[in-house]
């Protein structure tokens with residue numbers, strides 16, 4: 001059977017998810033064409049990706065990056081090269097481009113929200129890795145996907161696992177919890193500090209926090225995994241993706257990262273998706289859906305792994321996870337503040353301006369200080385204003401801590 005190729009845009013192409021996405025795409029030249037690639041930095045790498053994939057368009061942040069891309073292209077490319085588009089508006093326009101039907105949203109942070117939303121509004125197949133977009137603008141994003149008929153395929157491994165274990169209803173935005181489902185169980189590895197002595201947590205360095213035991217990821221999400229704020233963002237993400245109330249979501253520590261998450265049904269059945277900790281599996285699932293395609297991932301050797309362990313998360317060790325549960329229960333404004341404060345705090349930690357244990361303290365302060373009441377937030381400008389306000393509060397807390 002002849003397949004009609006999908007035309008793919010990869011937003012955040014040079015990141016960990018972007019590189020894995022291109023890896024899967026290039027394994028299937030008959031199925032996928034690369035329409036566009038975007039990156040915020042590392043123009044050499046973007047040029048090399050554009051050269052191997054034959055991308056028609058690249059999107060870069062500013063004129064200086066444009067010049068660096070052109071320079072890099074003379075070394076790695078042939079001919080005139082791709083069309084270069086510049087700036088955040090160009091990113092959102094490219095996500096909605098009629099010349100592409102599939103958008104991988106793999107920018108890190110709330111910075112990826114406008115482009116991910118543009119893809120949802122334009123009715124694309126949206127492969128959603130950028131969880132911060134959903135945390136900040138869940139109602140807006142889900143409504144946009146429902147209105148346009150966009151196919152929403154979760155790429156975060158936990159949500160992809162849950163999607164695979166839920167009753168098959170297609171990739172439409174969920175409006176109510178799936179029938180017969182009692183609870184969703186998100187597994188978490190517990191990160192590199194699951195068993196580290198609590199009194200030594202304040203000394204943790206960025207290098208230690210970024211050395212995840214099972215997954216190789218970008219630096220921001222690696223720190224989030226260490227604090228388990230990542231799991232908190234994922235609980236909020238699951239709330240929106242699967243229309244699940246907070247009390248029917250739970251988190252379970254599973255250090256081996258083999259069971260990627262589970263769905264518990266009313267009859268007591270629990271379905272789980274297992275696999276190697278390699279993001280190319282959920283990426284290939286989203287790209288090929290509903291067909292299964294080769295991801296370049298080898299078989300899971302359970303005999304070699306030998307055992308699977310599970311335990312309850314300890315909120316004293318992982319205060320960020322508790323803060324995320326609080327934010328989910330408080331509402332959307334609190335979730336925006338949680339995410340924005342975390343982005344500012346993690347950046348400061350990575351630049352060695354903030355101690356590891358103060359990440360939770362900054363987020364807690366911002367949640368206390370921000371206006372976090374109110375109902376649904378259905379206007380992008382309102383979401384972005386609350387996000388900017390929470391970032392300013394977080395920056396102020398950082399200055400106070402530097403002085404104090």
Ligand code: NAD
Nearest residue numbers: 012013014015016017040041107108111129130131217218
């Ligand atoms: P990364 O830091 O490796 O890559 C981020 C990409 O976004 C890069 O291409 C970068 O150039 C681009 N970018 C950064 N800031 C930008 C900005 N302001 N505007 C436009 N582009 C910008 O991150 P990653 O680990 O690939 O994660 C990407 C997203 O996927 C995150 O939301 C993360 O939570 C999610 N995710 C990642 C993994 C993983 O295994 N890495 C797993 C699940 C979910």
Ligand code: MG
Nearest residue numbers: 156157158234
């Ligand atoms: Mg995940």
